[in-house]
Amino acid sequence: MDLPPLLLEREPGRNVILPTARRLYDRVAVLGMASILTGNNRYRRRGVSELENATAFDSWNPSHFLDVAEMACGFALGLEWFGPATSHTERVFLEDSLAERALRPGLDQLRAAAHWTTAAHNWNVVCCSGLIVAALAVGARHAELAGEVIARATAALAHGLSSFEFDGGYAEGPGYWEHSARYAVVALAALSERGFIVPDPAGLAASWLFNRETTAPSGACFDFGDTVPHPGRSPILGWLANHSGEPEAALWQRTSPGNLHPFDLLWLSEEQESSLFVQKPVTAFKGAGICILRKFIGTSDAYIGFKGGRNDINHAHLDLGSFVFEVGKIRFISELGRDDYALPGYFDLDARFSYFRLGTAGHSTITFNGRSQSLAAHARCLGTSDQVDFVAAAFEIEDESSPVRHRRGIAIDGEYVWILDEIARKHDTLEPIRINWRAFTQAEIFWRQKAAMLTIGGQTLAAEIVDSGDVAWIVDPVASPPGEGDNSGFTCLRFETEMTGSAQRLCVAVSAPTTQGSIGDRMPPPGIDLWPLTLPRNAG
Known part of the structure; x- marks a missing residue:
């Protein structure tokens, strides 16, 4: 609450604003959960100010569309969670801003079959998921635009979901597993909440095992490829546990190393006996x-x-x-x-x-x-x-x-x-x-x-x-x-x-x-x- 609004920050040496998008996402999650737990409207109002601040950025960097998708997902969650604290004028402005900055350029790329629309890796999952969540957030005001984005992005997402192997493995490594799984889960959960028929992501639900097995006893991961040694704890382990129904997955949410996240409360798994935690040789x-x-x-x-x-x-x-x-x-x-x-x-x-x-x-x-x-x-x-x-x-x-x-x-x-x-x-x-x-x-x-x-x-x-x-x-x-x-x-x-x-x-x-x-x-x-x-x- 005491921090200033986010500044537009780029990765060192690259015209990529992912650091900004990820800070916005996390601020929305923390402020949203604080408002849910306390009922205090001041957390919502601070969240609204973060969204308004994001609309003042010159661009969400559509030339690197992953930036747009991640900005759109955090922004859309904020629209949903902070909505009760907005005036009609504020809500209209924020919805229109999201449509212009994310949905319209996203639809252009979906129609043009941009490279990520058929990729079987993290770009597909994150871009499609961010657009789906954004479209659901503004669907009442921009029905035609949102409807086409949801239809096209949901169809395209099948390519990305195929990268989650049925055994739970993810070829891009633990870091990109966390990146992809987080956005896929938010999109699928949002679609399900709105009554859409969503694919059965069996490989995604099983991927908690990949996360557990690539996490070494030291807490560092098996960091092959472009993965960093400590990619961060996954915030959607509870959803994976609840969706897979596996007791060991539920236990993994509670024992996985790293910082907890507000999403752990959204999808809290049932507590399990530690004796269930059996790792194969x-x-x-x-x-x-x-x-x-x-x-x-x-x-x-x-x-x-x-x-x-x-x-x-x-x-x-x-x-x-x-x-x-x-x-x-x-x-x-x-x-x-x-x-x-x-x-x-x-x-x-x-x-x-x-x-x-x-x-x-x-x-x-x-x-x-x-x-x-x-x-x-x-x-x-x-x-x-x-x-x-x-x-x-x-x-x-x-x-x-x-x-x-x-x-x-x-x-x-x-x-x-x-x-x-x-x-x-x-x-x-x-x-x-x-x-x-x-x-x-x-x-x-x-x-x-x-x-x-x-x-x-x-x-x-x-x-x-x-x-x-x-x-x-x-x-x-x-x-x-x-x-x-x-x-x-x-x-x-x-x-x-x-x-x-x-x-x-x-x-x-x-x-x-x-x-x-x-x-x-x-x-x-x-x-x-x-x-x-x-x-x-x-x-x-």
């Missing part, structure tokens, strides 16, 4: 192309996010086979993260993967002959294992531009974690192939030959190269190319080798240093073909 999401492994190593819980999927997904990096690894809520193997969206050509496929963090060399996986994976590459899940003493997943990375066939498996076997790579030459030539195995960490590293000790947050892990020929660890600072993100907080733990035969096997073992005996005394796992893997039910 391994969970695979076919559409998202990831596997999550969980198991206790000694007295600490281990968490591994393992990346397969496709490189041509929106916001993806060239990162097949990469992984994050936590023990005892400390992340030992990390993603470097996304880079600055304002970098030249960041979303242009001709330039995007020239940036270090987005290419294969910027991820905890393998490069061959120093080259990145291709955009067309994908990783097929070979199966998972949830046996008591062998929790595992494996992918086969298929890349026509690669000189090799590459399988990578990760297994938690008793007290050990094994990262196993099986590499086979595609062609008869015996030209040497340079192999570079790498992992990125914020730990302090002490190493000698094949053994390394990683220490961070008072915990230490041992990592040893096993069964991989005459190689040794190399520890390098991570480069920060001029103008790109600062990687100085990370170290690269890697080794190099040369493949001269027709096939090669690489194996790295990780354990707590208190484990009896050296890793070298432990028999490494057999070939991936001999692992007790079964295809997940959703693997098709």
